[in-house]
Amino acid sequence: MDADAPLPSPVAPSTAQPGLTLDGERWAALLDTAGPQDAGWLVRQIMADLDRMQGELMDALAQQEPAAIRCANHALIGLGGTIGAQDLHEAALALNLAVHRGEVVPLGPLGAVVLDRLAAVRVEIIRHLAALDRA
């Protein structure tokens, strides 16, 4: 075992429905925790954080700067897993592992996968946000 290698995530398997990028149970639990008054605020903040992380990751990937990639990606691993975006979380973990191993070449494709999944998560969050606004 490579003791420096990132550990696999202890997160429970995703229960996301086919076609959806967010684990519905986890997402609902988050909104419950926030409460009806603050749920909208939390979702907007998650969206704002994901937007920022997306920008930071795109910049870091464009510059092929491992430390910056690692930093932006680290935040995505944490937030992605916490909001139940398991596919995003796993893609970010894979990118993290590649950065850790110093694999320069695959960073682009792996980064593209992360950004692709991030985009899908953002689309779904926008839908949730619209539903919250309607309610």
Add this chain to the structure above:
Amino acid sequence: MTGGPGVTERTDGSGRGTPPLLLIEDTPSLQMIYRSVLTAAGHEVHIASTAAEGLQAFNRLSPQVVLLDLVLPDRDGLAVMQDILAQRPETNVIVITANASINRAVEAMRAGAHEFLVKPFDETRFLGAVGNAIAGRTSLRRLTDALPQAVPPVAGLALPASQGFIGSSEVMRRIHAKIRSVARSMATVFITGESGTGKELCALAVHDTSARASGPFIALNCGAIPQDLLESEVFGHMKGSFTGAISDKPGAATAADGGTLFLDEVCEMAPALQTKLLRFLQTSTVQPVGATRPRKVNVRIVCATNRDPLDAVRRGQFREDLYYRLFVVPIHMPPLRERGDDVVEIAEAALSRFAEEEGRRFDGLSEEVKDLFRRLPWPGNVRQVLNVIRHVVVLNDGGRVTLDMLPDTLERETVAATGLPSQESHGQGLPPPVRPGGTSTAAAAQGAPLGLEGLIGRPLADIERAVIEATLAHCDGSVPRAARMLALSPSTLYRKLEAWKD
């Protein structure tokens, strides 16, 4: 939950009498989520978004518990923790990170972290960690005058001759060196290795080489004691605390006071007892079943398992926080098949000892026997070698040990246990001799003439098992890695392994 982005420090929660917490986390949405969970549980939470703000808040508020993200925009979280602990060593810091590696966790725990949480974590684990941190703080306050005495450094220690390891292979030399270095500290040692590789001897060597050598060495096999009795065995009980408790009984933790407590097969411990063990590690106190007060003890913990402890964590069988507490200095005992000529040294030493015990005279092992011993994969490791030699000594009068003195079943059983084709049935031969310095069974098998011809005529189920077991050996026993290599799901592999136990 109130406030919005840009607010760098907020206080929430009525506190309801619980000590305040400081959360240092730079992602605003995660701040909000953690804070919501904590305030809903009745905690008062102060929030900071950067290392600088966090340290300012720490100086101003003197919180008892700090939740600290390891990756902060302005500074490394570990450095922040060191500053915090330098100022107030009694603070319990719960380290939170998405960048989880064993080294990072060990680094954090060695630097004094109270807990190590990997994002994402569930609410129960999060609140449990905070609760433990608060409880740990309370215990420390109550017991300040009875803190464990630091063990003086021991310079130039050498392994005592009686430590029991035989074998001069390079891999064992590295183990000896590791034992010498670790023995000087109080760090918890986690020994892994297959059954029969000498994990208890290793634990004993750690004890014998340490400054606690004159203290007791208490070994407890967590897998061999019924779970409902294990708590009493570890922590003791008071007379009348349950049916059958006819007198006070000090547990193993108390008996090991001033020495070393060796917990073998620690992954077999029931979850409830794992919680108590964690608390014991955090507070250095034991509370026997039925006792009203805890008692301070000064014990070094060495534990062992023949499983992959991380895999037990992944499967939810072993607490992650306990794992990080225990897995501070890992020592992996190599299987005998990776120890080159050690098998011959061990067999000859055992022959001398058993012959003396039985009052017989043997003239060592013949070259054929040595050659066979080098080629066998020894799935039972050292224990199996000792059994074979005991058999030889008991059933023969003496002389040079030849092939015909060995148990008839030795080669067959050894081969069957590893799932490799046998010489008798297929003429393919055993794995080639293991080179000193060691290659794994699987690596050896790859080098062996194990082509399709060697598999013809064997039941498909046997072939599948052989391939799976060789892949597992290649992956150092890691089921998830082996599953990936075999393009199976880990659960399928676990099911197959479970079925083969029957």
